[in-house]
Amino acid sequence: MSVKLSSKMYFGLIVLAVVVALGAVRYISALKPTMQMSQTVEVKAMQVMKQDITTNYDFVGQVKSKNEIKVMSKVSGNIVEKMVNGGDTVYKGQPLFRIDNKQYRSAVNSARATLGKSQATLNNTQKDVERYRQLAAINGVAQQTLDAQIAQAEEDAAEVEANRANLQQAQEDEQDTLILSPVDGRIDLNDLSLGDYVTAGSTKLATLSSVDPLWVQFSMSENEYLDLVHLGNGTLPSGFKENLKLILSNGSEYPLLGHIEQIDKGITDAAGTITIKASFDNPQNILMPGMFAKIVAPGGLHQGALLIPQRAVTKLLNKTFVSVVTDDNKAESRIVTLGEKAGNLWIVKDGLTINDRIIVEGINKVKDGSALSVIMVQPDELQIPAKQ
Structure with a gap:
């Protein structure tokens, strides 16, 4: 059985639909501020600082x-004594190593004996020169004989000097078997052991620093x-x-x-x-x-420098950014030019003014145009010194 609606009933239904629609619009309008509030991002921001500051590099x-010295021996031979260990602090003149000196002591004795023999020869020659000089004065010997004896005496004297030099060299060689530190310093670790043979001017015994x-x-x-x-x-x-x-x-x-x-x-x-x-x-x-x-x-x-915390700075693709809070509390990404560091602060050369507010906490949560709920903080709250 079909039901026929009267014109009055149609009109009533239309009115009801309009009332429901108006109610829905009013409800959504009432929710809008709440929805907008829930979309704001809470951040902490601070005012750009301006003050005189001294920077550090x-x-x-x-x-x-300052001195790295390779210790080498002036004589060859076997190591018979080590007086230091690697890493020790040593002082100038301190004994470090000793090389077997038996052959060098023998060389000293031999050189001393040779010198003594040549000195005795020179003494005899000089006595002969004196006798020949007296005889030549009374024409007892020819002048040529005297001259020859004087020349022999000079030759013997030169021989004495050469032998004296040989003795000195032998004594120095014997002394050089005891190797002393040339400077104050620290000696390095080395692999030389007792009995190792070292070659004069070639084998590195140690390095002194x-x-x-x-x-x-x-x-x-x-x-x-x-x-x-x-x-x-x-x-x-x-x-x-x-x-x-x-x-x-x-x-x-x-x-x-x-x-x-x-x-x-x-x-x-x-x-x-x-x-x-x-x-x-x-x-x-x-x-x-x-x-x-x-x-x-x-x-x-730097007088009147503009300063921001290092934590406020983001670097991307060779550019430096900070997030600024606009007058209507929205986030704005801005390129800045930085100068030197001053502790945990950056000096700003370009891109900001003293009137700007920059985000110091919550940077990763915001994008350009994000609505912000801003909490302003002071430098001391971020452990930033007010003065440098």
Whole structure:
């Protein structure tokens, strides 16, 4: 059985549908602010800082000995005594090795005997010269005989001097069987054992490294060098050259300051850097050749520098970005040009002003245009020093 609807019933249904639609629109409109609030990203931001600041330059360096000396024997022979162990600290004149000296002592005795014999011959010749001179005065011998005897005496005297030199050489050779340290320093490990034969001027017995003072060698980029030379009006600033700090690999600061002692003659072709050697006193032998350490050198004073924390910076494809909070609390990615580091801060050369707010926490959660719920923080809340 079919049911026929009257015109009044159709009209009522239409009115009901309109009322339901209006209610749905109002409900969605009421939800919109809540939905928008739930889409905002909570971040922490801080104002760009502006202040006078002194920067430092950091370089990775390696400790090197000022003198690396190969210890060799001046005489050949078998090692009969070792007075030191590898790694020992030794001092100038300290005995290191002894070579068998029996043959050299025999050479000394032989040279001494030869010298004594030649001296006796010379004495006799000189007495004959004196007798011939007296006889020649009374025409007892010919002048030619006297001249011949004088020449013989001169020849014998030369023989004495040659034998005296031979004796001195033999004595020096015998003395050189005891090998002494030429400098203060630390001796390296070596593989020589008692009984090993060494050849004069050829066999390396050990290597000595001087340890006080020492060099710390580091490299500086061409741009860093140019910046420093600009600050120093054509040369490295005196404050940079004379007040170098050294941070050891365990993070401790070396108690003594160093100074630059040598600068390479030019820039290396491959790395584009210049090599520098700084001298550090090492009276307590804390430093050892081969150690790595960080050189901290004072830079220049930057007046009114704009500063941001290092944590606010993102680097991508050779460009540097920060996320800025716009006036309507949205995220905006901005390219910036950075200068030098100052502790855990960057000096900003271009891209920001003192009025900008930058995101310091929550950077990875935002994109360009993201709505933000911003909590402003102060430098001390991020453990950033207010002044440098």
